[in-house]
Amino acid sequence: MLGNFSYHNPTKLYFGENSLEFLNEELPKYGKTVQLIYGGGSVKKNGIYDAIVEILKKNGKTVVEDGGVMPNPTVEKLREGIRIARNNKTDLLLAVGGGSCCDYAKAVSVSVNCNEDPWDKYYIRFEEPDCEIVPVACVLTMAGTGSEMNAGAVITNHEQKLKIGHVFGTEVMPKFSILNPKFTMSLPVRQMAAGIYDIFNHICEQYFSGDDDNTSDYLAEALMKSVVNSSLVAVKNPEDYEARSNIMWSATWALNTLISRGKDTDWMVHMLGQAVGAYTDATHGMTLAAVSLPYYRHILPYGLKKFVRFAKEVWGVNSEGKTYTEVAEEGLEKMKQWMQTIGVTLSIRELGATEDMIEGIADATIILDGGYKVLNRDEVVDILKQSL
């Protein structure tokens, strides 16, 4: 049932092969100093960095370097980014990369003009930003997290072995994001697959809650089907522009709050995956893939009706002459086959997790209400063991 909610998503999106051109339209709206945020340097190899710096200079901007953002951005790096922004009086945080760079830019944005340490304020106490933000914009080079059109930012604290996400307010959403599917093509296929599973799971996390007839669930199914169909094309031919563009566009709409309207949502796969990530530093999408099937098999009896719908609508399972449980399980089996086809991992052991880490990972798992079942700690441990 669609209850009471609001929806507000003012991020402007520029999509397509020519979308970088629109930087010229947006840059004049912001001040002179642009903090250029990027990762390990792949954007320097593939020419995207140079193309952007050229546009920035043409628009009279002072470029402040902020490279080296790691796949799971750390609180130490975040503190460095805040120092850079303060020292240079940054006017615009321009993230060039995947979700890590966008997330990091947002975490810097809300912290620059704030005296308190961001980890304490946002990731331990989950407070709202009450200091003036610095505007954020993104040039996306990897499809997956949806960070380009939402207010979320995940930060990792290795010392405390915690990887925690926080959703800020609408004002922290990127002012604009540039989505060029061609930019995602330089990514290794394994990273592409991790991104695809991340997208798919974002949709699952919102879909697996409630049993009523809700427009959001129809939209979720549409996005899942589009991602699955395009992923099968993209793993065979990563240069297929149509498939890569559908994947990129679906990623944005999978996590920009649209399909969670009127939904309780679940998010336990992310809680489990993030805890695995805090211990292994593995790729986010892979951690989600590795824990998903054991988790969904575990909650299936509690959300049977929805798992039946999932099997029929998303995976085309023919329900004739079968019990509800058989139909639901066949859906998860088809999902497993798809995951194997696109090449995501089904085991946290492959990601570096070991038996002796299980208790620690369980401790680091934040237990939410879930869509159909509140897990207890023993269940978390069981699911993690089945994910080994």
Added chain:
Amino acid sequence: MLGNFSYHNPTKLYFGENSLEFLNEELPKYGKTVQLIYGGGSVKKNGIYDAIVEILKKNGKTVVEDGGVMPNPTVEKLREGIRIARNNKTDLLLAVGGGSCCDYAKAVSVSVNCNEDPWDKYYIRFEEPDCEIVPVACVLTMAGTGSEMNAGAVITNHEQKLKIGHVFGTEVMPKFSILNPKFTMSLPVRQMAAGIYDIFNHICEQYFSGDDDNTSDYLAEALMKSVVNSSLVAVKNPEDYEARSNIMWSATWALNTLISRGKDTDWMVHMLGQAVGAYTDATHGMTLAAVSLPYYRHILPYGLKKFVRFAKEVWGVNSEGKTYTEVAEEGLEKMKQWMQTIGVTLSIRELGATEDMIEGIADATIILDGGYKVLNRDEVVDILKQSL
């Protein structure tokens, strides 16, 4: 194929039974003088008018009356609204009603500070607004047009027998819209059905173009299925909150530019329906319903692959052992049965059109490129005759 496009939709939506409360949050952001736009007075009977005036007064606003907006707002009424706004120095145009009121508010918005006549500037020459706009907000009492989250406004000129829509820029989109499904329940069932068909046809107009694999088409199918399923509940029990809320939410997303991203779109049913409307002043959704099947049967051979997909995905047609044309036609037959079930008309004669109007209606029909076929005038006449 998702080509190059931008997406920017900053309208803030408040949804649900308690959504009117959020007027208290929004009103302080605007100046003192609120022009209260409404229709024939039904909002006075059902108490919505009083509830809103109370909130406006509590927030210290001066209320300027602008009632009597007709179902197909005329250019004469538009000129009156502009005069009211100028004389009172209106700070906020608050539309309370359906699409007609929202459309009208937007047409006033772009004209208040403009010397030229709005009909000439926007509806004959299709110019962009270049004068300062007055902000618009909506409290929606009827689901259908999607006007609550887009920049479009249809205006009728009876003297010239023309009903023309114009899409302004992002700045003309409502700043916020309040969507309370309960407000739509006081509507007569026939009006509800007309709104439902309007929603469905908005989706068709964007869906029936292109043959490639495009995320937008998956989203379009999701919205169509949600509307069809909820409409079957709502015609039996118009008080079903869940069904009415799904219909209201789908209406917004059916025409806020999302599902047209990367699509050529069609819009010929609207061109035909609007010409019928200019001659008969009939309810918009009914004019669309009356011309749809003859039009879609006519273009079916040119867009066969898409009509097959439509039949299978939206109407669950089993394609086994059938030709493509048989599958596609079975889809339209199921659509016809659905239209009859919800009670929309299949004949423009029922709406007041007569044989001798056909040539005039054909003259008033703006011929667009269409999704699969550019009509010539003879084809327009034929389709109108089949719609009689």
